[in-house]
Amino acid sequence: MAILVTGATANIGRMVVDQLLARGATDVRALTIDPGKAGLPGEVEVVEGHLGRVGAAAFEGVDRMYLAPSPGNVAQVLEVARAAGVRHVVDLSGEPESWWGSVCEAVEGSGIGWTHLWPADFMENTLSWSRQIRESGVVREPHADTATAPIAMNDIAAVAATALLTDGHIGRAHSLAGPEILTRAQLVAHLADALDRDITFRTATREETITALEPTMGDNTTWYVDNVLIDFAPPPQSLPTTSVEDITGHPATTFNHWARLNADRFLAD
Known part of the structure; x- marks a missing residue:
């Protein structure tokens, strides 16, 4: 299957x-908009489609699925999946009270076995600082001391694969975080070390932060600043910093290691 x-x-x-x-x-099947440009490994079956337009054929013979975030039409996707015989959905979402809560509700109400993945902020989100770093060596945000445990996307993918391939995950919600609790200023310091250049954190107003991030984040900037940088600050003691290793058996990626692997992405235009 x-x-x-x-x-x-x-x-x-x-x-x-x-x-x-x-x-x-x-037996991995990949859903993508343009199979000809997907560049997926040859052993993967590639089918055309996306979550806004999923035909029943994509689900034929499917037993388990990874569900990318799709709050707009998740109920319709799950209806097609259930009718086709899908038995287990691993979804990337967030706590019920978050902006991804509708995904959790739809998945749990679908009648399909489920596993939720609720990640902390992505390490990759720091790439929104890349233009500031290149042009001024200064990162501008409202709160230097806000602390989170950012997680690498590849660690989320490792958890998803583990949940799809091993028993014991149906009916569970996995809160995921990276291995270290770091403030925004500490993240900047790690980037300075990885990129081998001077980078400083400067406390900025909401408006200054939006102006600084807009060239890299575009239309999502205001939402991100208001909902993530200003209003979202989980207490550090609540962050599940061992979650990736507990589930996969392998240590999670540290931010410093991730920054060294991705240094060129911060410096490229």
Whole structure:
């Protein structure tokens, strides 16, 4: 029986494909808008489509699936999946009270076995600082001391693959975080070390932060600043910093290591 990966050429979906193959999965199906440009491994069955337009054929013979975030039409997708015989959905979402709560509700109400993945902020989100770093060596945000445990997308994908391939995950919600609690200023310091250049954190107003981030984040900037940088500050003691290793058996990626692997992405135009 096949495992269907939706959003298979998006950031995390593509990594889920690789993590499944690395763990020995032999019947992986990838849903993507343009199969000809997908660049997926040859052993993967590639089917055309996306979560806004999923035909029943994509689910034929599928037993388990990774569900990329799709709050707009998740109920319709799950209806098609259930009718086709899908038995287990691993979804990337968030706590019921968050902006992804509708995904959790729809998945749990679908009648399909489910596993929720609720990640902390992504390490990749710091790439929104790249232009500031290149042009001024200064990162501007409202709160230097806000602390989180950012997680690498590939670690989320590893958890997703583990949940799809091993028993004991149905009916569970996995809160995921990276291995270290770091303030925003400490993240900047790690980037300075990884990039081998002077980078400083400067406390900024809401408006200054939006102006600084807009060139890299575009239309999502105001939402991100208001909902993540200003209003979202989980207490550090609540962050599940051992979650990735507990589930996969392998240590999670540290931010310093991730920054060194991705240094060129911060410096490229």
